[in-house]
Amino acid sequence: MVTYSYRCRQCGDVDVRAPMGSAEPRRACPRCGEWAVRRFTAPRVGRGDVAVWRARERTERSAEQPEVVSGLPPRQGGPRVSRDPRHARLPRP
Template structure:
């Protein structure tokens, strides 16, 4: 069952459950009996996991206002040195 939104011209918004694909264009308002037209809205975007939502907001913010770094990242212990001399000039993590 899917929940469909309808708006009564006299009362307020109404939510009615119908099987998917069977919702009519209008239903009678349970309060006043007037014909309520179906409204379309975005799907339930609030059900996004909190961690994913926070990461998305952070990425959007950093596009225009990058975060300020207050300290340098820790350096790892140097790994094995490459045998090829050109590889020695490459940056290391």
């Protein structure tokens, strides 16, 4: 099922759920029964999925305000040190 958008003179914009490919240029308004003409809108991708919504927002924002990297990222946790006493007895270079 796909959501198609129609514009009714009485009710304004109304959405109609119908099988894909079954949209007609005019149909009876589901609220008042008057003729409503189809409105072409952008596909509604990711409206309900927060992860997709955030990714899209980040992508759009990076087009105008790209995040500029001026250095290396901070090291996580510093140098790795073993706490095993056997490692202290190993030969050093």
